[in-house]
Amino acid sequence: MKRYDLIIVGAGPAGLSAAIEAAKRGIKTVVFDENSRPGGQLFKQIHKFFGSKEHRAKIRGYVIGGQLLDEARKSGVEVILDATVIGLYQDREVVVKLGEAIHHFKGNAVIVATGASENMINFPGWTLPGVIGAGAAQTMLNLHGVLPGKRVLMLGSGNVGLVVSFQLMQCGCEVAAIVDAAPRVGGYGVHASKVARTGVPFYLSHTIVKAEGYDHVTGVTIAEVDEHFSFIPGTEKHFDVDTICLAVGLSPMSQLLKMAGCKMSDDPKKGGQVPICDTYGRTSLSGIFAAGDVSAIEEASSAMIEGRMAGVCAAEYLGYIDEEEEKKELAELDDALNGLRQGMFAPGNRGKAIEKTEEGIDISKNLLKNGFVAEDEIERYPGVTHREGIHPVIECTQNIPCNPCQDACRQGCISIGDKITSLPIVTKDSKCTGCGMCVASCSGQAIFLVNEDCGDGSATVTLPYEFLPLPEEGSKGIGLGRDGKKVCDAEVVSVRSLDVYDKTNLLTMRVPKEYAMKARFFRKA
């Protein structure tokens, strides 16, 4: 039996982060992953991450994946791929299928970072080819470059449903609708808004009645549900689609920990069966740790910090650092993790209906119902101001732990302050140069540069644009409102694609000046 100081199961964000923390202290560490590529789901995440600098905010997920792999390699972590862990025993014996044989390893410590699996929901026709998990769509699009379908209905308005809807559109798919049985959009409002302004309708309090088709999906019927989630007759709506995507939550993949004999609990707030562990991932079994989604469903950003925590704890357990150093390291990581666990979407707020922002401003009802902030609601947020000349309009309306916009502006136009969840404000006296760094830095694509009056009856609106083909300068088309409906004619003035924008193109369109605060997307005629 081969022995390691530390065996980590899962080479996703948590597992790799744990491995780096351990290996840089000289601990002989191996990471097993059943997939043929490391990185877990990070390489499917093509959007910019939220958070602050220490959480690698505004960096795209797949780039973070690459960074982690580099760090792992440099710190001497051994990552073994196509290595399926089929068993974990109390004495930290790890049984792995490698190739065509079974291998046994013994870890002086073991960190389980196996992540989560997708929940599914059943309805008539759910087994038809063409009904897929949202993760499957991401895998096909972003890892393998193949379209799951041409016209897709998304079930689920959490961040996964919203982000994958956007990714589908980035590849040229049409998203027919986003449907959720819940009465409110579950994910970040900014994720919903960037989908809604392209014209995707949201159907909240709706769910799938049936998938239609003979040997693959050709359509879907949805209907409204009442407060007991029963269908309301007469509310059926039909869509011709070839794909139905299910994004109805994740469950921790904690079976290995249960098998090893860790004390478990069933905690709906954490997504299901999870090991009972302390803040730093110490399970009930000495020398076995858990990190990332396996111990509670959260974001990849939190998983990376939890991974580091488990790595530090394992280092102390193995005697590579003393308790004092462990304490110091964990305190720093605590701060980083607490930074992410704030705001409206914090784990403690799960399932709560929040009516007001931390600033005391009413949350947009329309955002939660239809995915976009209505015209009569947008003016009440502190990032939305009016002034002469070009200036940022920040349509950030929910308290999310995220602050890259404040660092992006060299003129100091944007301020969030010390509390990372505060809504950004546009400062009074600073002078916007129209550089566009704030637009490109906003992971939620919620910042626009607006010149409300160019002096000739027109206004310009600069918006983030991550689709192909890129409209050319001078192309004529229409300006779409936040609801994705036509508000006016529009002409493209410029399209900027600088390296520093990191693939978020800045499209500037000219619109009649009365539409400066209304037009938020461009569609070519």
Add this chain to the structure above:
Amino acid sequence: MNALSDRSRDIGPFVEKEGDDLLVCRCEEITKGEIRKAVHDGMWTITEIRRYLRAGMGLCQGQTCSKLVKGIVARELGISPAELEPATSRAPMRPIEMRVFAEESKEDHDEN
């Protein structure tokens, strides 16, 4: 003492319902009605359901349906899904050919 330990508790008769023909376990093709009926036949735990119906015992080993099965059984028993013990976790944790499962590697036995 929890709701599961008193097996003489009357949970009422099995009554067919709309949606009983809906597939739950995709691998073994077990329907919602079959699972509901199994509860009334006395199968009150996930382990019993698995052995009785094979729901969650197919190729994927319950990866897709375990949460759905749990929900149906819990509802039938009038308890919260959190009160139901999930199925036993045991090796092999992933689908694996018996030929491979039985193939113990020799190369790791030199150390220790």
Add this chain to the structure above:
Amino acid sequence: MSERIAEHPILGTQEKGKEVSFTYDGKQLKGYEGEPVAVALKAAGVMVHRYTAKRHEPRGIFCAIGRCTDCVMVVDGVPNVRTCITPLKEGMDVRTQAGCTAAESEDRP
């Protein structure tokens, strides 16, 4: 086929292995070496991977990461192969599965 993404606004053009030939139910198809068999099939417009044992219902890609086992087919004579995580190789023989064996044409509904 337009099922493949030629250029992605964020990821650009994706690197693929060399083009290889394989057969699907005896028909010649092309795909890229190393990509999952299911991806090559998807790019060729194939939706049905198997028919189930009891109800003889069609199944295809569902989870795409080797978890759900719905996309299994008979590959080079071996049944129950998860095509979504099996790398494509030149000359592979991929067959629609019916129950646990390769489907004969009369197995299809």
